[in-house]
Amino acid sequence: xxxxxxxxxxxxxxxxxxxxxxxxxxxxxxxxxxxxxxxxxxxxxxxxxxxxxxxxxxxxxxxxxxxxxxxxxxxxxxxxxxxxxxxxxxxxxxxxxxxxxxxxxxxxxxxxxxxxxxxxxxxxxxxxxxxxxxxxxxxxxxxxxxxxxxxxxxxxxxxxxxxxxxxxxxxxxxxxxxxxxxxxxxxxxxxxxxxxxxxxxxxxxxxxxxxxxxxxxxxxxxxxxxxxxxxxxxxxxxxxxxxxxxxxxxxxxxxxxxxxxxxxxxxxxxxxxxxxxxxxxxxxxxxxxxxxxxxxxxxxxxxxxxxxxxxxxxxxxxxxxxxxxxxxxxxxxxxxxxxxxxxxxxxxxxxxxxxxxxxxxxxxxxxxxxxxxxxxxxxxxxxxxxxxxxxxxxxxxxxxxxxxxxxxxxxxxxxxxxxxxxxxxxxxxxxxxxxxxxxxxxxxxxxxxxxxxxxxxxxxxxxxxxxxxxxxxxxxxxx
Amino acid sequence: xxxxxxxxxxxxxxxxxxxxxxxxxxxxxxxxxxxxxxxxxxxxxxxxxxxxxxxxxxxxxxxxxxxxxxxxxxxxxxxxxxxxxxxxxxxxxxxxxxxxxxxxxxxxxxxxxxxxxxxxxxxxxxxxxxxxxxxxxxxxxxxxxxxxxxxxxxxxxxxxxxxxxxxxxxxxxxxxxxxxxxxxxxxxxxxxxxxxxxxxxxxxxxxxxxxxxxxxxxxxxxxxxxxxxxxxxxxxxxxxxxxxxxxxxxxxxxxxxxxxxxxxxxxxxxxxxxxxxxxxxxxxxxxxxxxxxxxxxxxxxxxxxxxxxxxxxxxxxxxxxxxxxxxxxxxxxxxxxxxxxxxxxxxxxxxxxxxxxxxxxxxxxxxxxxxxxxxxxxxxxxxxxxxxxxxxxxxxxxxxxxxxxxxxxxxxxxxxxxxxxxxxxxxxxxxxxxxxxxxxxxxxxxxxxxxxxxxxxxx
Numbered sequence: 001x002x003x004x005x006x007x008x009x010x011x012x013x014x015x016x017x018x019x020x021x022x023x024x025x026x027x028x029x030x031x032x033x034x035x036x037x038x039x040x041x042x043x044x045x046x047x048x049x050x051x052x053x054x055x056x057x058x059x060x061x062x063x064x065x066x067x068x069x070x071x072x073x074x075x076x077x078x079x080x081x082x083x084x085x086x087x088x089x090x091x092x093x094x095x096x097x098x099x100x101x102x103x104x105x106x107x108x109x110x111x112x113x114x115x116x117x118x119x120x121x122x123x124x125x126x127x128x129x130x131x132x133x134x135x136x137x138x139x140x141x142x143x144x145x146x147x148x149x150x151x152x153x154x155x156x157x158x159x160x161x162x163x164x165x166x167x168x169x170x171x172x173x174x175x176x177x178x179x180x181x182x183x184x185x186x187x188x189x190x191x192x193x194x195x196x197x198x199x200x201x202x203x204x205x206x207x208x209x210x211x212x213x214x215x216x217x218x219x220x221x222x223x224x225x226x227x228x229x230x231x232x233x234x235x236x237x238x239x240x241x242x243x244x245x246x247x248x249x250x251x252x253x254x255x256x257x258x259x260x261x262x263x264x265x266x267x268x269x270x271x272x273x274x275x276x277x278x279x280x281x282x283x284x285x286x287x288x289x290x291x292x293x294x295x296x297x298x299x300x301x302x303x304x305x306x307x308x309x310x311x312x313x314x315x316x317x318x319x320x321x322x323x324x325x326x327x328x329x330x331x332x333x334x335x336x337x338x339x340x341x342x343x344x345x346x347x348x349x350x351x352x353x354x355x356x357x358x359x360x361x362x363x364x365x366x367x368x369x370x371x372x373x374x375x376x377x378x379x380x381x382x383x384x385x386x387x388x389x390x391x392x393x394x395x396x397x398x399x400x401x402x403x404x405x406x407x408x409x410x411x412x413x414x415x416x417x418x419x420x421x422x423x424x425x426x427x428x429x430x431x432x433x434x435x436x437x438x439x440x441x442x443x444x445x446x447x448x449x450x451x452x453x454x455x456x457x458x459x460x461x462x463x464x465x466x467x468x469x470x471x472x473x474x475x476x477x478x479x
Numbered sequence: 480x481x482x483x484x485x486x487x488x489x490x491x492x493x494x495x496x497x498x499x500x501x502x503x504x505x506x507x508x509x510x511x512x513x514x515x516x517x518x519x520x521x522x523x524x525x526x527x528x529x530x531x532x533x534x535x536x537x538x539x540x541x542x543x544x545x546x547x548x549x550x551x552x553x554x555x556x557x558x559x560x561x562x563x564x565x566x567x568x569x570x571x572x573x574x575x576x577x578x579x580x581x582x583x584x585x586x587x588x589x590x591x592x593x594x595x596x597x598x599x600x601x602x603x604x605x606x607x608x609x610x611x612x613x614x615x616x617x618x619x620x621x622x623x624x625x626x627x628x629x630x631x632x633x634x635x636x637x638x639x640x641x642x643x644x645x646x647x648x649x650x651x652x653x654x655x656x657x658x659x660x661x662x663x664x665x666x667x668x669x670x671x672x673x674x675x676x677x678x679x680x681x682x683x684x685x686x687x688x689x690x691x692x693x694x695x696x697x698x699x700x701x702x703x704x705x706x707x708x709x710x711x712x713x714x715x716x717x718x719x720x721x722x723x724x725x726x727x728x729x730x731x732x733x734x735x736x737x738x739x740x741x742x743x744x745x746x747x748x749x750x751x752x753x754x755x756x757x758x759x760x761x762x763x764x765x766x767x768x769x770x771x772x773x774x775x776x777x778x779x780x781x782x783x784x785x786x787x788x789x790x791x792x793x794x795x796x797x798x799x800x801x802x803x804x805x806x807x808x809x810x811x812x813x814x815x816x817x818x819x820x821x822x823x824x825x826x827x828x829x830x831x832x833x834x835x836x837x838x839x840x841x842x843x844x845x846x847x848x849x850x851x852x853x854x855x856x857x858x859x860x861x862x863x864x865x866x867x868x869x870x871x872x873x874x875x876x877x878x879x880x881x882x883x884x885x886x887x888x889x890x891x892x893x894x895x896x897x898x899x900x901x902x903x904x905x906x907x908x909x910x911x912x913x914x915x916x917x918x919x920x921x922x923x924x925x926x927x928x929x930x931x932x933x934x935x936x937x938x
Binding site for chain 2: 061062063064129130133134137141144145151152156159160163164167168170171174175177178199202
């Protein structure tokens with residue numbers, strides 16, 4: 001019941017919003033819905049493990065043995081919490097933005113939230129696929145209608161890319177379904193399925209490519225910078241803060257437990273590709289003049305580390321990934337909020353045309369510096385604990401990988417600090433006028449900064465959420 | 480049984496009714512009422528004996544599968560009459576005759592879904608085809624329509640000839656026209672039987688426009704009056720496909736391995752040709768013609784797999800494909816401009832219709848939450864259930880589904896993301912909009928609860 005409400009509150013409110021005309025009411029309703037979901041999620045997250053409300057199953061397609069089965073385990077707690085928090089932040093931060101035809105905009109945002117919640121909760125493969133696609137459709141419309149120039153082509157590329165990934169996964173799901181002992185889509189049956197080495201070798205990739213496109217891991221990342229750049233900022237926040245976590249989460253729930261041997265065997269290749277992606281994306285980020293593209297590439301680098309951590313095969317790295325999934329989402333939303341404020345007020349995205357904003361907007365500058373430092377994973381910020389754990393895990397797997405991947409930390413400092421310098425310090429560009437933060441934006445950024453410090457100084461609650469899960473995953477893969 | 484008898488009878492009623500009617504819309508009204516009656520009569524048979532009990536000497540059999548598909552096609556027909564009635568009236572002066580011909584086609588559909596004898600198959604297919612030749616050429620002042628009619632007639636009679644030849648050879652091989660004879664026998668494979676089956680296969684592939692026998696489809700679909708293209712592409716195609724499935728249902732075990740190979744090649748060709756050619760079309764009508772080839776490729780999976788999944792898949796596919804295509808054509812028939820650009824800014828002209836069309840297109844592309852997803856899902860699952868030997872075919876099919884997203888979404892892009900020049904709304908009654916939304920709601924409902932329709936297969 002509680003778990004269904006994660007999905008159905010945003011779904012129903014979203015459908016309702018299509019018929020509401022007043023703009024303020026639409027905004028208030030969507031914010032209220034996201035706050036309500038956050039409240040329910042917070043309640044559910046702190047229920048003791050094994051509580052009856054943490055899993056739910058209703059018969060859906062009886063004849064093919066597929067159920068509306070939901071499960072809130074450790075990784076799901078982290079991702080659903082992230083989703084709920086993110087949408088509250090996004091609605092707060094974009095409170096002052098006005099969109100043409102805003103009721104459809106907010107309705108679609110809530111529908112994508114509903115789809116995301118479904119992805120994170122499903123414990124049934126068919127249901128999972130259902131939500132996996134459903135989360136995509138609203139985002140497709142959001143980007144194509146409210147996006148910037150070239151939006152149609154860019155969004156279409158993004159859509160086709162992810163769709164090809166998902167249809168491959170669908171074949172995998174169908175095949176595995178036929179191999180399950182009880183002909184069922186249930187998560188537990190999938191975990192128990194016995195495959196020959198050859199079958200594993202095929203279907204591991206069918207699933208992994210779908211997830212890798214979503215994350216995105218090098219070399220499947222080419223849709224991402226364009227999509228982040230052209231989408232309306234609110235949607236970019238969803239894409240980069242929450243949606244990329246779909247890929248990581250899917251690996252945790254649907255890949256590692258189902259293909260443990262293959263995950264172990266292929267770990268080397270995937271980690272190498274992830275590290276290549278980290279360095280490659282960091283190098284490109286250093287060369288960017290466009291702030292949005294810089295953040296997009298920095299996100300690829302961060303995701304690369306997380307995907308490497310997932311395959312490192314030890315508990316430290318897993319827990320690091322789980323914590324970092326949450327923190328990365330918060331931080332990158334913070335960055336986008338700042339970029340959005342700058343872009344809304346100046347209409348400029350190029351760093352070379354900006355400068356000296358610190359004098360005009362001191363509060364904005366302070367916020368950005370804190371978020372940016374968290375993005376570099378400085379100690380005392382939330383980014384530190386996760387990255388530290390992931391590097392430790394990677395080091396245990398193979399010290400050289402940790403060394404090479406570590407270079408990206410330096411790169412991250414270079415491009416992030418470079419961005420702060422170019423945008424906020426230096427000579428004041430007189431043509432540009434920036435008003436400091438508005439109330440709602442200030443609230444959103446203050447919440448983010450608070451979370452950065454709390455999670456940076458005292459990450460224990462967050463660690464505890466994922467801890468049990470991390471151990472379970474590690475034992476399945478390494479046996 | 481009801482459908483065959485009453486389909487023919489109501490066709491005659493319609494024909495003579497036309498003589499008494501002064502105005503065109505009276506014919507539409509009468510046809511719609513009769514259609515609803517036919518639907519009721521067919522549903523009656525799901526639960527009770529047919530109204531007239533006829534000894535068919537084992538030439539026809541009533542199965543749940545056949546009845547359910549009749550039901551779907553009749554429901555699709557009713558929706559089609561309601562949505563497109565106005566456009567049928569515009570084609571020419573003989574409105575009542577058009578409707579009468581469609582009732583005759585339904586009688587043929589009844590035979591094609593219940594035959595057990597190859598002669599009945601032949602009769603059913605011919606009763607379906609001959610009225611269609613006339614309907615294709617119905618717009619007789621339009622040269623394209625006449626050309627399409629002639630083309631269809633020539634090609635169609637050619638394939639009919641091949642089918643007859645095949646039936647004759649099968650008779651030579653087994654000494655019987657009965658389906659049961661050549662399936663249960665497990666008989667020694669004679670050249671006659673194999674040759675005959677191959678010829679029938681070719682003829683049926685022609686009827687469902689499977690590659691490489693699809694060349695007539697785009698021209699005929701494009702040339703025929705748009706309302707009749709809709710009928711041809713949905714109800715008739717599904718009926719032919721059901722007949723195709725019934726034909727090889729039992730005989731599958733005889734030539735299993737090779738048979739699968741032949742089907743796999745046909746499916747692969749159909750999917751590739753249909754999808755890739757559709758990408759390059761500029762006219763939505765022609766795109767839909769190629770998309771119908773592509774969708775036929777998916778439906779043929781039922782023949783490839785020959786298991787329960789495939790049968791359930793056909794039921795879902797018939798519903799998904801017919802509803803979406805009828806809806807699309809109903810709107811297309813009212814458009815001034817058939818190109819993709821004609822849909823530019825359509826969401827501002829007609830917000831309600833645009834929503835419905837989007838749902839239809841998503842369904843055709845096989846996106847979850849629409850019945851189109853489950854129909855594709857069941858088809859691929861049917862192939863998967865035969866074992867992993869034809870994994871390449873499943874991958875190809877799914878990649879083709881991804882290609883199809885490209886051309887279906889072009890319409891969505893035009894409707895929502897581009898600005899158009901025309902600002903006036905379509906000349907349609909408000910009821911048309913609500914009905915279209917209603918059909919879209921059915922598409923979504925079945926997309927969440929496909930069981931609702933499948934349960935009628937068994938109880």
